[in-house]
Amino acid sequence: MKRTKTYTTLFFAGLLAAGATGCKKTFLDTKIDTSPTAQTLNSNYSTLYSYGNAPYVYLRNEFTLIDNNLFAPVSDEAKQTALSSTVMLFNNGSWNASNNPDNYYANYYSGIRAANFFLENSGNYKSFLALNRDTISVTGKISYNNDVLNIAWYRGEAHILRAWYYFELAKRYGGVPLVTKTLSISDNTNIPKASYNDIINFVTSEVDNFKDSLQVNWQTSSFTNNDGRLSKGAALALKARALLFAASPLHNTAGDVKLWQNAASALNDLIVFGEGAGQFALDGDYRNYFLLNNTLTSAETIWAIRYPASNLLEEENYPITTLGGASGITPSQNLVDDYEYASTPDPTNPYANRDPRLAYSIVTNNSTWNGRVINEAPGGTDDMTKSNTSRTGYYLKKFLNDNINIIQGQADVHNFPIFRYGEVLLEYAEAMNEAYGPDNANGYGLSARQSLNMVRSRPGVQMPAVTVSDQTSFRAAVKHERRIELAFEDYRYWDLLRWKDAATVLNQPIKGVTVSENTSGQFTYGTTVVENRVFDHSKMYYYPFPLTEISKSKGILIQNIGW
């Protein structure tokens, strides 16, 4: 009996032990993955494409940068009609570290992370692409080789995209922290900022090292449906722009002419490339270049970003008197005044005989738009006393398709050219002038004057050549040409900043035109001040780092001066 008792004790004790220890390993493993994991992704070679596309997603939509519209009203080019717009914070100088309408800081670093991640995870792409697929048969082999080429290009593009994001950060903030690997949660993210020159050097070295890993020209390749990804031309254009910005007075405080020479050299490389494999050529139709698919097929485009059909831009910027319109961005008299006269001025019509680009970019009084003649005189269809009509007397035309029926949901595509040949020529003219003077080509194919006049003599524009001979006057001519040629393309604000002209120009009030009709039906025009602008040159040449970043950083990340 006693033995039975002992055995029973031991039996129950054993049961207890078994029950407690036996099932532990598998009983608590209940996880079922309903989202992709590294494991599921690593079993499919198309994952590399997904990783490769990820950095592209963070490119900004230039059509919706501020108030769901173009960036133009930040500068003296235009005024936003809406009463409670966020761009007002820029215009009245009340933006600051905790309230910055253009706060994309964290998203740029997300783009940089996506690029780092892709580069680190695609090192063995050739063997990864061969995973679980037929690489032997004829079609299989072709498909495999195409994928190898594609991923190789994607890898080059990731370098350039990362460089592009750093350039965009430096353009706004000056020196920023430089991150070149994917950070994990145990890494130190509180990195001090690198200097502006370090960032620019990084950009140029990335381009130099990887420009030859890129597709030369998508449109002439056998992968035309990949057009929109970075190409060698885009990479060279990025390097050139970065060097130009670095040479500009804001960053080149010593006025070192060597920096201008570097920029000129990079621009020359780009133009030489364009004359060869790049096949760059100025478009013959300034008005239509910016519309529909023309931007994509034109030889002027070096890199453009595509968007599906939408009428958002028209909805924002058509006159309020057009059904569905909201007036939106309205060009300023300041900009209109700068369009040159092509021939003798007409006293009755200030918009006649002007640089054709005025009519191509801006809707003026007594012109045809949205199927009617714009009449802004009292009693006219676009009477400026009606609420929410343009306060400046002008409406945006560039980028906008005419006669879109917004109410019925008619929509068309819009594409934004990030790099185009016309802008490259103007950069070249600026750099060459600063480096060597207006007429010294320094052995390159074009002199500053030649490239400037190429832009002016575009078919459909055909403005007379610039003849001023000294560097200072030529510099003014180049600046003027950039203002006219590149209106509304998100260059003006950054040009004013890098030339250090913002302190004078961006404090000027925005002017508009007043329209009245005299008894004989003729329009008479006057000027009016629409609003005052504020620009504090002691700090606003650089964006402030977001206040949350400065607070979290506790002294490592130093805020930009004055903020």
Add this chain to the structure above:
Amino acid sequence: MKKSIKLIIWALVTLPLGAQVLSAQQKNTSTGVALVDSLKHKEEGPLLNIPDVENVKAQGRVDGSTLYKTPAANITNTLFGQLPGLTVLQRSGEPGYDGASLYIRGLGTYDNSSLAIYVDGFQTTSSYFQYISPAEIESISILKDAAALASFGMKGANGVIWVVTKRGQIGKPKVEVNIVSGLQQAMNIDKPLGAYDYARLYNEAISNDNYSLNGYQFVWTPKYNNQQLQSYQNGTGTNINWFDQVLRKNAPYKDANINFNGGNVTARYTVILDYMNQGGLYDVSNTASTSNAQIQRFNIRTNLDLNFFKIFEANIDIGGRIEDRRYPNYNGPQLWQDLATYPSNIYPVRDSTGHWSGTSLYPNNPVASLHGLGWLGTHDRTLQANFGLKEKLDFITPGLYLKEAASFNTWTRNALSFSSTYARYYEGMQSTTDQQTTIVANGSSPVDQYDWKQSTIKAGYDRNFGENNISAAIEYLASSYITDYSTNNPGLNTGNNIFYHYENLGSELHYSYRARYLLDLSAGYSGSDNYAPGNRWKAYPAIGAGWIVSEESFLKSSIVSFLKLRGSVGLSGNDQTNNGRYLYQQYFTQNGTYYTGDNGLTSNTGVVQSYIANPSITAEKSLKYDAGFDMTLFKKLSVTGDVFLDKRSGIVTNSNDLLATFGGSQPYLNIGRVTNKGFEVSGQYADNAGKLNYTIGASASFAKNIINYQSEIPTVNAFSKTTGLPIGTPMGLVSLGFYNTTDFNSNGTLKAGEPVPAFGAVQPGDIKYKDLDGNGKIDQNDITPIGKSPFPTLTYTFNGALNYNGFDVSVLFQGASGNSVNLLSAAYYQTVAFANNINVYPMAENAWAYYPSQGIDTRATATYPRLSTQANSNNYQASTFWMRSGDYLRVRNAEFGYTFSPAILKKINTESLRIYVSAINPLMWSYLSKHYHIDPETTSGYPALKSYNLGFSLKF
């Protein structure tokens, strides 16, 4: 893990040997070795059966019969004021969906604060608990401190509700019948203004809106002319009170149950059958095409206890029920919103042609929503079946026992619906594209279910060695839960049909010496499947000690008949988080599309890591301290008090500490910390004056928490931080009153020196906020705490009962204070007037207005900003202007009953018969209800209910 198991087995085996040695030494004390027979006069505690006298844990208990005194459909609504330390917050009175939220000792965490509910020893869901009938319940206890909760491991941190159902008693068969029937009414309905007041205030509003168009002057530009106003006043105009049209005054409530109880030493049984039917307040009857809100439930419980073969004790507990709910086929909260927002003058209930009225702006005629859209019903079947077998192993060593138990808990819900729609007419013409259709049956379909299987093995030891008493037990639990329907559980990665597995090794050792020095050691060792292997298992030890001072010779007095001091400190854990499961697994997600191509776009989708995985994620930890006393004075007054401190750490929080250079979504880390402290005190005095027996009692519970760390995104100004404040503290602007006409220039702009608000244009009569950071702008950087958390810090009760010659009277008061109500979030549609075409409430009658031509000038006395028909973003910001105190005091129940004398009853062979009338929630005092007619607990939607009941209880 393995090491501890070996240790425990060693202890189990050697302890009896050691005990025998001890007992041999103490043989001369004449107490000898005696089994501690705990079953007879104690209830099952979670692990051990310890008499209340020796308990060192902070607990509270209420009997099922006390709960039954509050006839309520949902058992959570019977718990108000019954258990010190349990906060009960009611949010709705809708039949079938009127569960109150339960919290033990306030809020301890800002993450998942739901407590664990155990019925008959096994954890079950809140939905199972809510519709148990009080007739089935023997007692409900709450376990509050570390000594009680440590053995629950990762389920204990938020407290535990321990429910014990009735068990069979040895004796001749007894039958108990209880029937109660009553009428329920809404406690409080805040009704909007009628058509006349709506129209006259609307005129004010629209004139205010035209202020800027009229050259910044107040010009009277009314929409409703005097003729129309007259017609509303004299009744010829359309003036529909939607609440009166839709709701009935009384809703019926019935509950009947019968309890069979009896048995002998070998077998004891109790069988409980219960039927409950609660109707709703909608004025529509239950037909084939329409339905009121209603819930019916049928409960059956069979608890059997069996003793056989001298060493076996078995229990079979089966509790099942069916719940049938019915509703109009129109979303309840939306219906109450329509009632609150549809103005009284929009259209008559039916238009001149007899069709239901409706317009495109107000398409859902509230009366038609009840009558014309059909109805839906849900059918729930649920069962909890527990089986236990205990072997008394006294033949191995006295006091040793082993118990195995298993529990099956399942629930399934089916829904069936009948739908139709109706055409909306306005002034004789159809106004929308809806067509009248006949009722269509949509068939029955399964909606949701869960299945919960648990099993335990427990070994225990109860033994007396002279003056030393030892009780020890160790229990291993394995639990497997699976549910449908991913929205049952909040957070990431909680998709359909994922199992939730949990293992726990709970142990407790209770030692008492001379029945006066008490020691309690307990520990839980839990493993949860939420975490990565390596982080799943955590230990939660606790120690409690007590001293029965009244047993000491120095404190033998007639005043203090009992005094016990006790304290405990220990850990418990919480593996439930609202952020989701498997946060250690790295997942990937699509981040967007990039388009390429020239003639036709190709979309290229990118994939990036989603939130970064945290491989070391683990359970929240709670370090609890408790000190308390239990005292009985004069043998009549019993007082219990506790003071506690709960330091919660490791709360799963989405980190914000990494800088933007990280570039990815931040991980979920165990970094949150909260401190919660408070006290409970309760006293009960029972005495008699001759034949009059009376008891009076009071209790108060207080708990206040502070968030110590939550990885908050740094705010611009220090006063905008929420860290360092209680959980849920409302944040907003500080209001300084109203803008006056003198604050503005003639062109409508604010005078120089006045801070400019960033929310929109302002005009006289709008709310003026304070510019706290002094930068001349009023914007999001000026927000600061504007009131107290909506969770009350103090709850208190008073109760009294009298018993004289068969008559008994009892009353229970319960109140809560220390919380603020934000009118804009708690009762938006009763606060904001006119915006987006809604109605207006009496609160808005004293709005700021200045129309001297109409004789209106409330500038000096206004209590509401200027009215507007447009959505005004300035006035309806969260601010001190809209915060009100949420304090209340209610009479929870008042009962008057008569128990027939046994002499009369013997003649009809009944043991006892009692009849009673009771009133539930008859009276209330609160700031919100007095000034705004808003109930402080259910501020909007289906109101909480008061009821008047008649019942009887028969035992034979």
